[in-house]
Amino acid sequence: MLTQTTTRVLEPSELDAALAILESEPVENAFVTSRVQVAGLDPWRLGGEMWGWYADGRLRSLCYSGANLVPICATPEAVRGFADRARRTGRRCSSIVGPAEPTTQLWRLLEPSWGPAREIRAHQPLMVTEQVPAAVAPDPLVRRIRKAELDVIMPACVAMFTEEVGVSPLAGDGGLLYQARVAELVGAGRSFARIEDGRVIFKAEIGAATTRACQIQGVWVDPEFRGRGLSEAGMAAVVRYALADVAPVVSLYVNDYNTPARAAYRRVGFREVGAFMSVLF
Known part of the structure; x- marks a missing residue:
């Protein structure tokens, strides 16, 4: 029996079907789900296209194609369909990121035409907690x-991004998009910090939030203050805020080689439940 399959850009009218897939894995898909819940599937509002893979006329898997290329609940067959489409359109993203297994397959198919990558982070443990530390x-x-403190937090955000990603977020457009994103998180009450004498000592953001799960990102301690346990106490505070005000599950993913951070997150109460992979260009 032949199975008819196709890959195409989703229409705004297919929002419910897309959300059903996204919400089947609320922790893994928190980043994309949070965007779709706010913006729907209109590419202009969403900041990218949502690709769907269909088998026998039914939507089975998704792939977000924007600044990041993100396979979502993607079967091996769907990944092949998404890779074919990505090759045809050419690389428009700055990274491929998602659950390790489909992302590994996707990159294996795209590397001959899209490679080489600037950096590959093949195993990034996904960690969660549901308890106040x-x-x-x-x-x-x-x-x-506070909104009036945007100028105070911005240098710490730039330092964190540059240290983590390896390039400055101010490159290209002068940082306009990055500054807008930081301002969005501040305005939403999802940016947290310890500030002493106008200096950011610790910071972190809740970068994605749905009613079922949220994701902490951008964890950073001023280099002068590292090794004093500030990241653990700071994360404990952010987790407390997140559980009280945002979602019942708090998640993050971390580079596997960052042994101190993984140990700190475990002490705060996080446990590993899976893994992500990131390909940076």
């Missing part, structure tokens, strides 16, 4: 950033 006391000085 018991072993680490939250830092009482960590709080939400």
Whole structure:
């Protein structure tokens, strides 16, 4: 029996079908789900296209194609369909990121035409917690950033991004898109920091948020203050805020080679439940 398959850009009218797939894996898909819940499937509002893979007329898998290329609940057959489409359109993204297994397959298919990558992070543990930290006391000085403090938090955000990704977020457009994203998180009450004498000592953001799960990103401690446990106490504070105000599950993913960060997150109460992969261009 032959199975009819196709890959195409989703229409805005297919929002419910797309959300059903996204919400089947609320932690893994938190980043894309949060965007779709706000923007729908209109490419202009979403900041990219949502590709769908169909078998026998039914939507089975998704792939977000914007600044990132993200396979979502993607079967091996769907990944091949997404890779074919990505080859035809050419690379428009700055990274491929997603659950390790389909992302590995996707990159294997795209590398001959899209490679080489600037960096490959093949195993990034995905960690979650549903509990207020018991072993680490939250830092009482960590709080939400106010809108008037955007100029205070921005240098720390730029330093974190540059250290983590290897390039400055101010390159290209002068940082307009990055600054807009930081301002969006501040305005939404999802940017947190410990500030002393106008200096950011610790910071982190809840970068993605749905009613079922949220994702912490951008964790950073001023290099002068590292090794003092500030990241653990700071993360404990952010987790407490997240569980109280945002979602019942808090997640993050971390580079496997960052042993100190993984140990700190475990002490705060996070456990590993899977893995992501990132391909950076």
